Amino acid sequence: MKNISTTNSLTPSPHNVLDSNDNIPKTPKSPFSSKILMSPLASPMKKALTYMEEIGHLTKLNDPQDDWLPITESRSGNAYYAAFHTLSSGIGVQVLLLPLAFVTLGWVWGIISLSLVFIWQLYTLWLLIQLHESAPGLRYSRYLRLSMAAFGEKLGKILALLPTMYLSGGTCVTLIIIGGSTMKIFFQTVGAYNTPVSTIEWYLVFTVSAIVLAQLPNLNSIAGISLIGSLSAVTYCTITWVISIVKGRPQDVSFETVENKSDVARICSILNALGMIAFAFRGHNLVLEIQGTMPSSLKSPSHVPMWKGVKFSYSIIALCLFPLAIGGYWAYGNLVRTFTIWIVYIT
Known part of the structure; x- marks a missing residue:
């Protein structure tokens, strides 16, 4: 009996455990912590932090696949x-x-x-800039990804792949034709060569030059070339409308609206004119990729510097487009048809 009682006395009871734990010193707590946790703001704050962690706002915005793709490889x-x-x-x-x-x-x-098309251009650009980081933790640097996120994987591919392919192909063909023809006219003007070179050969020269330029690692590496292209575009737009105004109007200039023989021809002419205005605006195809080359974080999202750059660039574009349209029509009136046909012919 003594052994049994001794054994029972050595077995700790729950009460003894609690008593022994009470003697262990605990980490001191702030006297204000309990008040803060019991305040009405504690529960919403916990929910907000949990929600931000769940949706990814506290994570670094990054798409792993973009790290090795040529265009978005650099985030500088x-x-x-x-x-x-x-x-x-x-x-x-x-x-x-x-x-x-x-x-x-x-x-x-x-x-x-x-004016309306210019405003619409800015609005759609703003939408694309905001949609670039519309999903937390993801950056949509390409139309295909954005379309898949908006319409689903299957429908998004169907809606985005075909337009992207034929627009890219059409853009490449147009640039080769314009670039090769312009190089031919430039070298003929400066007299840099005596041996005649065909237009097809100039197309080939331009294509090879573009292929060599495409070997640069990423989009940021051609920022200097984009600067040269920007200065060239602004220069020829400015020269065109300044010379048109300074040189003065030719004789027999008329500003009367051209009347068509039928209502169908009139409607087609109006639609054609609106198409010319819409055709003058471009650049949507590169907005997502340009923004994809910028660093982004919760405190410094990429849409802030991107929108600043777009506002500056389109203020310059407005100073080129509106004087060119108004000044060109003021200088030539209805005779601008002949002037435009000549411009299209040489390009």
Whole structure:
């Protein structure tokens, strides 16, 4: 009996355990912690932190696949690079058709249409910039990814792949034709060679030059080339409308709206003029990729410097497009048809 009682006395009871734990010194707590945790703000704060952790706002925004793709491999872009790339991609030879659109629309509707399309261009660019990081923890640097996120994987591929492919192919063909023809005219003007070179050969020269340029590692590495392209585009737009105004109007200039023989022809002319104005605006195809070259975090999202670059570049674009359209139509009137046909012919 003594052994049994001794054994029982050595077995700790629950009460003894609690008593022994009470003697262990505990980490001192702040006297204000219990009050804060018991306050009405504690529960919403915990829920907010949990929600932010779940949706990924506290994680670094990054797409692992973009780390090795050539265009978005570098994340060192800034607002200046965005301005150069956007300005270079936003002005093209299509702006020379703007005075021709005024021949059909006239002064009032021509300016109104040009202004509305310009506002719509800025609005859609702003939408794309915001959608680039619309999903927490993801960056949509390409239209295919954005389309798949918006419409689902299957439907998104169907809606995005075909337009991307034929627009990219059409853009490449157009650039080769314009670039090769321009190089031919330039070398003929400066007299840099005596041996005649065919237009097809100049297309080949331009294509090879583009292939060599494409070997650069990422989009940020051609920021200097985008700067040169931006300066060139602004220069030829400015020279075009300044010379048109300074040189003065030719004889027999008329600003009367051209009347068509039938209502169908009139509607087609109006639609054609609106198409010329819409065709002068471009650059949506590169917005997501340009923004994808910028660093992004919760405190410094990429849409802030991107929007700054877009606003600066499109202020310059507006100073090129509106004077060119208004000044060209003021200088040539309905005779701008002949002027535009000559421009299209040499390009």
